[in-house]
Amino acid sequence: MSVYQKLLDVKASKGAGYLVLVDPDRWELDQVDHFIEQINASGADGIMVGSSIILGNGAQAKMKRIREVATLPVILFPGNVNQLTPHVDALFFLSVVSGRNPQFLIGDQVQAAPIVRELGLEAISTAYMLIESGRVTAAEFISGSKPIPRDKSEIAVAHALAAEYLGFKFIYLEAGSGAQQSVSTEMVRAVCKYTDVPVIVGGGIHSPDEAGRLVNAGAAFIVTGNVLEDVSNSHLMEQFATAIHQ
Numbered sequence: 001m002s003v004y005q006k007l008l009d010v011k012a013s014k015g016a017g018y019l020v021l022v023d024p025d026r027w028e029l030d031q032v033d034h035f036i037e038q039i040n041a042s043g044a045d046g047i048m049v050g051s052s053i054i055l056g057n058g059a060q061a062k063m064k065r066i067r068e069v070a071t072l073p074v075i076l077f078p079g080n081v082n083q084l085t086p087h088v089d090a091l092f093f094l095s096v097v098s099g100r101n102p103q104f105l106i107g108d109q110v111q112a113a114p115i116v117r118e119l120g121l122e123a124i125s126t127a128y129m130l131i132e133s134g135r136v137t138a139a140e141f142i143s144g145s146k147p148i149p150r151d152k153s154e155i156a157v158a159h160a161l162a163a164e165y166l167g168f169k170f171i172y173l174e175a176g177s178g179a180q181q182s183v184s185t186e187m188v189r190a191v192c193k194y195t196d197v198p199v200i201v202g203g204g205i206h207s208p209d210e211a212g213r214l215v216n217a218g219a220a221f222i223v224t225g226n227v228l229e230d231v232s233n234s235h236l237m238e239q240f241a242t243a244i245h246q
């Protein structure tokens with residue numbers, strides 16, 4: 001079964017799904033097993049790997065190890081073409097549709113496509129929409145694109161409709177990793193009212209309650225990354241899964 005189908009099944013059976021983002025730079029190779037085993041046992045539905053920037057430090061070896069230890073689908077969330085790897089089950093094939101920078105709308109995708117084919121990866125087309133979240137995020141800076149104003153839900157809705165008509169399989173509402181404010185429930189509710197394309201919400205989500213509110217507003221998947229990088233927060237993973245699968 002494709003990863004795309006597995007994700008749709010999660011949404012159909014649980015109402016919404018929980019994806020944990022792993023930034024390879026944040027973990028040493030010998031820490032990977034423990035963290036991935038925690039995710040496996042947490043009730044999460046998938047693991048995303050990637051970042052706007054990966055400095056290196058053996059990222060490919062870490063991704064390989066993540067794939068070996070994971071019992072959940074592993075999905076690449078690439079910040080650029082250099083992050084392509086055979087050590088995943090699929091990738092979110094992203095286009096930054098909120099921006100007007102051709103490199104991140106179609107240029108990098110053209111560079112990546114033959115490599116994706118060569119690696120035999122499942123590409124899940126995803127309309128990536130950056131939403132203003134209080135300060136400039138790495139995703140905003142690296143993509144060289146302006147985020148959608150936080151209080152302009154109608155602009156987000158119009159982008160989401162365009163993404164639906166262009167045939168994207170997912171819409172990703174992204175406040176940016178480590179965002180001060182996550183995407184508002186109002187914006188998630190507005191977007192989900194207008195489109196049936198499943199909506200992933202991520203960036204700056206700090207509590208299970210917040211995740212639950214975003215699911216109530218219509219989010220199909222919730223992504224957390226930073227909040228779990230503090231080892232003292234690892235217990236939160238199960239609470240996120242419970243709140244999201246409410």
Ligand code: 1GP
Binds near residue numbers: 175
């Ligand atoms: C970033 O949406 C993800 O692309 C997760 O963000 O690290 O802030 O949880 P956080």
